[in-house]
Amino acid sequence: MFYREAGQFKTSYAADQAIFPILQDRIFVAFLLLVAFVVVPVVANEYWLSTILLPFLVFSLAAVGLNLLTGYCGQLSLGTGGFMACGAFAAYKLSTGFPELNIVVVMLASGVITALVGVLFGLPSLRIKGFYLAVATLAAQFFLLWLFNKFAWFTNYSPSGVISAPPRAVFGDFFVTGPQATPAGKYLFALTLVALLALAAKNMVRCRVGRSWMAIRDMDIAAEIIGIRPLTAKLSAFAVSSFYIGVAGAMWAFVYTGSVEALAFQIDRSFQILFMIIIGGLGSILGSFLGAAFITLLPIFLSNAPNIFGLSISVDTVSHFEFMIFGALIVFFLIVEPHGLARLWQIAKEKLRLWPFPY
Amino acid sequence: MHAARQIGGPLLQVENISLSFGGVRALANISFEIREHEVLAIIGPNGAGKSSMLNVINGFYHPQEGRITYKGKTRARMRPHQAAAQGIARTFQNIALFKGMSTLDNIMTGRLLKMRQPFFMQALYLGPAKREELEHRAFCERIIDFLEIQAIRKTPVGRLPYGLQKRVELARALAAEPELLLLDEPMAGMNVEEKEDMCRFVLDVNEHFGTTIALIEHDMGVVMDISDRVVVLDYGRKLADGTPDEVRADQAVIDAYLGVSHEETASAAAE
Numbered sequence: 001m002f003y004r005e006a007g008q009f010k011t012s013y014a015a016d017q018a019i020f021p022i023l024q025d026r027i028f029v030a031f032l033l034l035v036a037f038v039v040v041p042v043v044a045n046e047y048w049l050s051t052i053l054l055p056f057l058v059f060s061l062a063a064v065g066l067n068l069l070t071g072y073c074g075q076l077s078l079g080t081g082g083f084m085a086c087g088a089f090a091a092y093k094l095s096t097g098f099p100e101l102n103i104v105v106v107m108l109a110s111g112v113i114t115a116l117v118g119v120l121f122g123l124p125s126l127r128i129k130g131f132y133l134a135v136a137t138l139a140a141q142f143f144l145l146w147l148f149n150k151f152a153w154f155t156n157y158s159p160s161g162v163i164s165a166p167p168r169a170v171f172g173d174f175f176v177t178g179p180q181a182t183p184a185g186k187y188l189f190a191l192t193l194v195a196l197l198a199l200a201a202k203n204m205v206r207c208r209v210g211r212s213w214m215a216i217r218d219m220d221i222a223a224e225i226i227g228i229r230p231l232t233a234k235l236s237a238f239a240v241s242s243f244y245i246g247v248a249g250a251m252w253a254f255v256y257t258g259s260v261e262a263l264a265f266q267i268d269r270s271f272q273i274l275f276m277i278i279i280g281g282l283g284s285i286l287g288s289f290l291g292a293a294f295i296t297l298l299p300i301f302l303s304n305a306p307n308i309f310g311l312s313i314s315v316d317t318v319s320h321f322e323f324m325i326f327g328a329l330i331v332f333f334l335i336v337e338p339h340g341l342a343r344l345w346q347i348a349k350e351k352l353r354l355w356p357f358p359y
Numbered sequence: 360m361h362a363a364r365q366i367g368g369p370l371l372q373v374e375n376i377s378l379s380f381g382g383v384r385a386l387a388n389i390s391f392e393i394r395e396h397e398v399l400a401i402i403g404p405n406g407a408g409k410s411s412m413l414n415v416i417n418g419f420y421h422p423q424e425g426r427i428t429y430k431g432k433t434r435a436r437m438r439p440h441q442a443a444a445q446g447i448a449r450t451f452q453n454i455a456l457f458k459g460m461s462t463l464d465n466i467m468t469g470r471l472l473k474m475r476q477p478f479f480m481q482a483l484y485l486g487p488a489k490r491e492e493l494e495h496r497a498f499c500e501r502i503i504d505f506l507e508i509q510a511i512r513k514t515p516v517g518r519l520p521y522g523l524q525k526r527v528e529l530a531r532a533l534a535a536e537p538e539l540l541l542l543d544e545p546m547a548g549m550n551v552e553e554k555e556d557m558c559r560f561v562l563d564v565n566e567h568f569g570t571t572i573a574l575i576e577h578d579m580g581v582v583m584d585i586s587d588r589v590v591v592l593d594y595g596r597k598l599a600d601g602t603p604d605e606v607r608a609d610q611a612v613i614d615a616y617l618g619v620s621h622e623e624t625a626s627a628a629a630e
Contacts, residue, residue: 013496014489200482207481207492208474211460215468218457225417225455226535227443227472236478283459 003352019202036191041184049183054256056296057190058248063276063288064201065244070274071282072205073237074217075125076133079118079140080245081269085262086114086144087246088253089154092163095254096156103168103176103254107193111247117144118242125234141267148262155261164259177254186255193251197244202285204240213237214283279333281340290341294333299326366587367395369428370539370571371416376425378411385411386422387595393539398565399573400586404615407592409575410452413541416573417449418442429539444472448537450528452544452575458517462508462527465516466499469534499534506530506560522553529560533568540564542574546581554578558585583607591615 003024010016020026044053062084069075090110094101101109121140125133148154155163167178175181176189204210212233215223224230253260272295280291302322306313313321337344369392378386386408393399401409414420416427418437427434429445448469457465474495480488503509506526511519516527525545532540545561546554562585564570576582582589583603591598591612599609606612 013493013500017492017496203484204478204482207484207488208471208476209478209481211464211468212471214460214464215457215471218459219455221419222451222455222457223468224439225419225443225449226469226531227440228468229440 003349003355005353017206019206033195036195037188041188044184044187046183049187050256052297052300053187054183054190056292057187057194058252058256059273059276059292059296060289061194061197061251062245062248062273063280063292064198064285065241065248066273067277067280067282067285067288068201068205068213068244069237069241071277071284071287072210072217073213073234073241075122075234075237076130077137077140077241078134078267078270078274079121079137079144080273081265081267082141082144083114083118083242083245084249084252084269085148085265086117086242087111087249088260088265089148089163089262090114090246091250091254092156092165093154095166095168099166103170103189104193106168107247107250107254110250111243114246114249115239115243118238118245119235122235122238122242125238126231138267141270145262145265160261162259162261163253165254168254177258181255190251190255193247197247198285198289201240201244205285209236217283275330277340279330279340281342284340284342286345287340287342290345294341298329302326364396364566364569366397369393370395370430372428373412373416374426374428376412376415376422376427378408378415378420378422384595386415389425389592389595389597391590391597391600393571393573394588395571396565396569397571397587398561398585399571400582400589401573401575401592402577402579402582402589403592403598406594408595409592410543411595412592413449413543413573413575416442416539417447417541443535446535446538447541448532448535448539449541450525450532450543450545452547454521454524454528456516456524456528456531459515461513461515462519462530463496463499463503463512465527466502466530466534467495469531470495470499472535499530502530502533505533505563522549525549525553525557526560529557529564533564533570536568537570540570540572542572542576544575544577546576546578554581561585 005022005024008023010021015021020029040053041049062080065083066077066080069077087110090113091106094109095103095106117140121137124136128136149161152158152161155161165177167175167180169175170189173180174185176186205213212223212228213236215226215228216230216233216237220230223233249265252264257264276291276295277288278291279294280289281287299322302325303318306318333341333344337347371393372390373392374390376386376389377384389408389412401412403409411420415422418439418441421436429447457468460468474491476488476491480486484492503512506529508523508526508530511523511527516524519527529542529545532542542561546557549557558581561572561574565572574586586603588601589603589606590600591606591609593615598611598615599606601609
């Protein structure tokens with residue numbers, strides 16, 4: 001009833017190609033951005049900012065990265081944790097080695113370094129596909145973690161193997177890492193970076209490069225006959241995906257936790273992000289965010305739910321229930337909509353256009 | 360019927376091509392030529408090597424012997440994307456569309472080689488990248504109009520019926536503005552109306568854009584009606600090559616298609 005595009009005529013291809021062609025969507029997104037950038041930093045408390053929203057943003061970015069590779073280009077990867085570690089350690093080495101570098105430059109440069117590593121580990125994709133490629137990317141996961149554990153150079157010879165983010169400011173007193181950084185400042189920094197990178201990802205997937213990835217995903221033989229070089233398409237997907245994941249890893253270490261060791265990026269991290277994009281929706285930028293929200297926010301909600309509803313259940317029972325309900329919900333959503341939450345959202349929007357009429 | 364278009368010299372020459380997979384001889388010593396602006400049909404019974412021939416032409420298979428001259432240049436080994444860059448486009452016998460993408464995106468993908476903007480401009484979607492995208496969109500819309508698929512431009516191709524998918528595949532091949540268009544059974548599995556539509560599109564493409572077309576087709580009525588010349592293959596060998604009328608009268612072709620009647624020969628011998 002309210003979500004109607006009737007009367008909105010597109011008179012140019014530019015209007016038709018827009019990310020949000022429908023006016024109501026544009027209003028909603030503008031509202032969402034306003035809330036995220038203005039209202040949340042003012043209203044939310046420290047707990048919300050640094051234990052709920054920051055990990056959500058970091059995971060969203062990593063999920064966008066993996067979705068570009070797996071959802072759009074069809075290359076299954078289990079090396080996400082390793083690439084996140086790579087970004088984190090690259091950021092650490094860069095910021096301690098070159099203290100004068102701005103934190104934004106450090107973040108992006110560690111993404112670039114991870115992109116190069118990603119291209120290297122993406123080379124097998126030219127020969128192997130599907131599950132076999134996933135196993136090959138495990139090599140990245142294990143090799144990179146081994147590398148960061150084995151060679152103390154990466155941790156600046158810290159005896160515990162833990163790296164701590166040095167205090168760095170974007171400009172003046174606006175610290176985003178280290179003890180002086182406020183949760184709101186960190187949140188705004190992460191939000192800005194994630195929003196801009198997500199926009200760039202959306203632009204990529206609706207342009208030539210995104211189409212070449214999807215063509216490789218859907219039918220690689222036909223893609224080649226159209227003139228797409230599998231080498232370029234696959235390796236560029238690995239590079240861009242690893243860039244995003246590397247920035248997410250750097251953000252994890254610097255902005256979210258502040259100090260981290262390689263163990264934080266083990267194989268279960270890779271699986272966690274893979275589940276996010278499967279539940280959120282493969283081949284959807286929005287789905288990456290929905291999946292990250294589902295996986296990071298739902299357990300927190302479930303563990304707090306008894307308090308919210310005024311039930312008194314012992315803590316360990318709650319944690320058991322948390323796992324059971326979480327698992328059941330994953331199965332439920334995958335059965336209801338195998339294409340993920342993003343597709344559910346799309347169906348809901350289509351229904352909303354007709355509401356209150358059945359068709 | 361084809362008054363406006365002039366059939367020119369050879370665009371592509373195939374000389375003594377032989378191709379085998381292990382011990383199986385798919386093509387044996389085949390030579391023919393495709394002339395500029397013509398519609399050439401390649402016919403033959405199942406397993407005659409027609410699709411293999413197309414695969415050789417667009418670089419998908421590498422023949423063990425023989426050579427291919429395209430636009431005056433004799434070709435060494437070539438990859439499919441190089442063939443695409445030289446202006447050879449094709450459709451497939453079993454539809455090879457990008458199922459997860461919309462009709463429009465499929466057609467836009469066909470124009471991929473024409474797009475030049477660097478990666479970072481695309482990520483920012485600024486100025487030239489946006490302009491390029493919109494220019495190509497305008498071109499694709501012309502193809503959409505031409506093939507009369509306006510209504511399905513935003514539909515994911517996986518949801519389209521078979522006949523329309525075939526049409527979208529033709530649209531995607533046309534988007535590359537090819538000089539040589541290879542169609543592998545464009546009318547297979549279609550009903551009469553769909554076949555008539557497809558014939559009209561093939562002839563229109565040939566006439567309006569001057570595109571040279573080489574097609575494989577089993578429907579003899581269609582082949583005899585729309586093609587300028589016909590090449591007949593059987594068991595990897597070339598049986599005949601000529602205008603539809605010549606081919607129709609060729610005894611070897613008749614034998615291959617209708618079979619040599621052993622009963623007749625036997626009864627003739629008995630008498």
